[in-house]
Amino acid sequence: MSHRSKEFAEVLEETKSLFRDVMSVPDNFEIMFMHGGGTGQFAAIPLNLKHTFADYIVTGAWSGKAAQEAEKFIHVKRASIKSDAAYLYYCANETVHGIEFHEPPHSIHGVPLVADISSNFLSRPFDFRHHGVVFGGTQKNLGAAGITIAMVRKDLIGKQLPITPAVFSYKEMQDNNSLYNTPAVYGIYITNLVLKWIRDQGGVEAIYETNLKANMIYNIIDSSNGFYHCAIDKRYRSNMNVCFRIGGESGDDAKEAEFLKGAAERHMISLKGHRINGTDVFSRSVGGIRASLYNAVTLSDTEVLATWMNEFLAKYS
Numbered sequence: 174m175s176h177r178s179k180e181f182a183e184v185l186e187e188t189k190s191l192f193r194d195v196m197s198v199p200d201n202f203e204i205m206f207m208h209g210g211g212t213g214q215f216a217a218i219p220l221n222l223k224h225t226f227a228d229y230i231v232t233g234a235w236s237g238k239a240a241q242e243a244e245k246f247i248h249v250k251r252a253s254i255k256s257d258a259a260y261l262y263y264c265a266n267e268t269v270h271g272i273e274f275h276e277p278p279h280s281i282h283g284v285p286l287v288a289d290i291s292s293n294f295l296s297r298p299f300d301f302r303h304h305g306v307v308f309g310g311t312q313k314n315l316g317a318a319g320i321t322i323a324m325v326r327k328d329l330i331g332k333q334l335p336i337t338p339a340v341f342s343y344k345e346m347q348d349n350n351s352l353y354n355t356p357a358v359y360g361i362y363i364t365n366l367v368l369k370w371i372r373d374q375g376g377v378e379a380i381y382e383t384n385l386k387a388n389m390i391y392n393i394i395d396s397s398n399g400f401y402h403c404a405i406d407k408r409y410r411s412n413m414n415v416c417f418r419i420g421g422e423s424g425d426d427a428k429e430a431e432f433l434k435g436a437a438e439r440h441m442i443s444l445k446g447h448r449i450n451g452t453d454v455f456s457r458s459v460g461g462i463r464a465s466l467y468n469a470v471t472l473s474d475t476e477v478l479a480t481w482m483n484e485f486l487a488k489y490s
């Protein structure tokens with residue numbers, strides 16, 4: 174089946190319109206299915222929103238990477254909020270650190286916000302106000318790896334630098350309805366199915382209610398007298414990635430290994446936290462355990478983890 178066939182055109186159009194409905198994307202935003210992952214957008218954003226500098230709020234690994242990539246193309250200021258910036262960038266959910274913006278940061282003087290929602294995509298209702306670009310890879314909450322959905326305010330399209338590769342140009346994507354070259358057709362089809370699943374669950378509000386399942390885990394952490402330790406301020410704890418250490422603030426490697434082994438016996442894998450190199454408080458607090466409670470993880474799946482955490486705590490208290 175050609176990506177330019179009538180059959181695929183129908184899949185693409187249906188997926189786009191389902192997506193606009195489920196995510197409540199305002200009419201003045203273009204929806205594009207792009208290549209290159211979330212990481213591709215780290216370059217696409219400065220290339221398309223041409224200006225001398227942009228502000229980046231760096232809250233963890235992913236916004237840090239985005240700032241580093243943007244520096245190849247424009248001047249980047251970290252954690253400054255200036256009225257003449259091209260945009261103010263933030264990562265809505267820091268996947269490695271377990272830090273989530275429960276509401277968007279404030280922008281000033283109409284500086285558009287740019288949000289990376291890769292790891293909390295459609296996990297909660299999204300407020301598009303003040304945003305210029307909102308993007309995310311589909312692999313965590315919306316289907317298979319291989320597509321990045323970029324939502325770009327239409328008045329910001331067409332300002333790309335002349336060196337912008339065509340596959341990263343919002344203008345080319347808009348002019349060709351995401352068919353500048355072959356899109357990830359299978360991934361788009363899978364996302365179509367996931368969008369129908371979200372719709373049938375009761376939409377993103379219902380998904381959000383279920384995602385409060387994370388509190389089940391945070392409550393165990395907070396009532397464990399420090400046996401489990403989450404370094405993140407309660408106001409910014411992620412509903413998607415619950416990061417914690419076992420056996421105190423800096424973690425006890427032996428206990429964490431034992432916990433992971435028991436988890437695997439209970440059919441829970443990939444709970445090992447992502448380690449990053451560094452000596453600051455942030456680097457010490459990650460590693461350990463990371464429970465990724467994406468949309469597909471049910472309440473009863475979460476209960477399996479909660480039960481194991483309670484058992485493990487009981488053993489050591």
Ligand SMILES: *Cc1c(COP(=O)(O)O)cnc(C)c1O
Nearest residue numbers: 210211212235266268291292310
């Ligand atoms: C996973 C993730 C990305 C991913 O990027 P890819 O290039 O698709 O691997 C970007 N940002 C965040 C916040 C992520 O969690």
